Amino acid sequence: MEESGDVQLLRAWARGHRAAGRRIGFVPTMGFLHEGHLRLVDEARRRADVVVMSIFVNPLQFAPTEDLARYPRDLPRDRALAAARGVDFLFVPDAAVMYPPGSATRVVPGEAASRWEGVVRPGHFTGVLTVVAKLFNLVGPDVACFGRKDIQQAALIRAMVRDLDWPIEVVVVPTVREADGLALSSRNVYLTSDERGQALGLSRALAAADAAWRAGERNASGLEAVVRDALRMYPGVTADYIAVCEPIRMAPAASAAAGTIVALAARVGSTRLIDNIVLGEEHG
Ligand code: PAF
Numbered sequence: 001m002e003e004s005g006d007v008q009l010l011r012a013w014a015r016g017h018r019a020a021g022r023r024i025g026f027v028p029t030m031g032f033l034h035e036g037h038l039r040l041v042d043e044a045r046r047r048a049d050v051v052v053m054s055i056f057v058n059p060l061q062f063a064p065t066e067d068l069a070r071y072p073r074d075l076p077r078d079r080a081l082a083a084a085r086g087v088d089f090l091f092v093p094d095a096a097v098m099y100p101p102g103s104a105t106r107v108v109p110g111e112a113a114s115r116w117e118g119v120v121r122p123g124h125f126t127g128v129l130t131v132v133a134k135l136f137n138l139v140g141p142d143v144a145c146f147g148r149k150d151i152q153q154a155a156l157i158r159a160m161v162r163d164l165d166w167p168i169e170v171v172v173v174p175t176v177r178e179a180d181g182l183a184l185s186s187r188n189v190y191l192t193s194d195e196r197g198q199a200l201g202l203s204r205a206l207a208a209a210d211a212a213w214r215a216g217e218r219n220a221s222g223l224e225a226v227v228r229d230a231l232r233m234y235p236g237v238t239a240d241y242i243a244v245c246e247p248i249r250m251a252p253a254a255s256a257a258a259g260t261i262v263a264l265a266a267r268v269g270s271t272r273l274i275d276n277i278v279l280g281e282e283h284g
Contacts, residue, residue: 001083003090007138010091014052014140022049026141028132031055032072032186033081036176040145041085043173047143053082054091054135056098060106061127072189091139098134107133109156110163112250116263117152117274120240128153129160136166143169149183151261151276152250159248174282175275177203183275190271194236199268201234202275209262213279218255220244223262231266240265240272247278 004010017024025048027040037053044051055078062068075092082090107129109118118125136144146154154172161168176184181203182196191199208230209223217223227242243263246253253260258280265274 001079001087001090003079003092005091005093005097007093007097010052010089010138013089014138017050018140023142024048024139025051026135026139026144027051027053027087028135028144028146029053029055030057030071030186031078032074032189033078034176034184034186036147036149036184038081038085039176040147040173041082041087043145043171044143045086047145047169047171048141050088051086052089052091052139052141053087054093054139056091056093056131056135058098058127058131059095060099060130061124063121063123066121067187067190070190072186091135098131106130107160110159112152112155112159112248115152115245115250115252116241116243117265120265125153125156129156132157133160133164136161136168141168143171145171145173147175148172148278149175149185149275151247151263151278155248155250181207183273185273187271187273191268195269195271198234198236199271199273201231201237201268202264202266202273204234205230206262206264206275206277210277210279213256218257220253220256220260223256227262227264236268238267240267243276 025044027044029037057071059068106126109125109129113125158170161170182200205227209226212226223244224242231237244253244256245251245261247261256279260279261276263276
């Protein structure tokens with residue numbers, strides 16, 4: 001595996017592979033890798049000949065009140081995991097490389113950013129789309145893989161690729177969960193063991209909504225109530241929002257057909273977690 005934070009090296013490497021007719025797969029991450037990230041690498045490898053992973057904790061997508069400074073980092077461990085899973089190029093730029101002095105242009109997200117995460121985290125999706133756009137321009141991937149846990153992010157990236165005419169296939173990969181249902185997240189490391197028990201409330205509440213839907217509940221407010229009721233068993237969980245919405249514009253749904261999303265963001269202690277399910281699909 002090659003590794004660099006140098007833009008020119010990355011560009012030359014990608015140019016060489018493109019010239020040789022190889023498809024480039026791309027997995028952007030903020031590091032502190034877990035199995036969820038590594039499944040994205042597997043998917044990229046299935047769809048491309050070579051795989052680039054980026055690790056960059058993007059300051060632009062964190063509000064001043066958020067966890068940028070304490071966001072978990074472990075480059076030696078990430079490097080070993082990425083290499084073992086078959087990443088061909090690990091791009092690890094510094095903030096000064098991604099945002100040199102004077103860098104001021106931003107990608108403004110569309111309507112889907114005006115809801116849910118976009119309300120609780122103003123500016124977050126501008127930061128995400130700006131860094132993903134820059135990374136797409138540096139890597140020039142044929143295919144890019146994102147996790148379904150960040151389902152609103154994935155919808156906005158799909159929309160950006162479509163709206164800006166990038167010839168990039170965006171693949172959204174199911175969420176990877178612990179055996180007890182907790183969605184894998186780099187932020188799980190913040191949880192104490194009590195909080196981890198409470199954090200199970202997110203996946204359990206979503207599973208309750210899924211069971212209600214399978215039993216015939218199609219009313220969005222009925223499903224929201226199921227989630228809210230299930231969360232009462234987990235007093236350590238404070239929901240930011242419970243969304244029952246369609247998957248493209250993330251607009252609230254009145255009734256829930258197959259493919260409707262039930263998404264949840266909640267605080268457990270000082271940790272903010274998100275999770276979701278797509279109704280009618282296997283959990284993930
Ligand atoms: O999902 C993430 O880890 C980040 O939002 C991303 C896509 C790498 C952009 O910083």
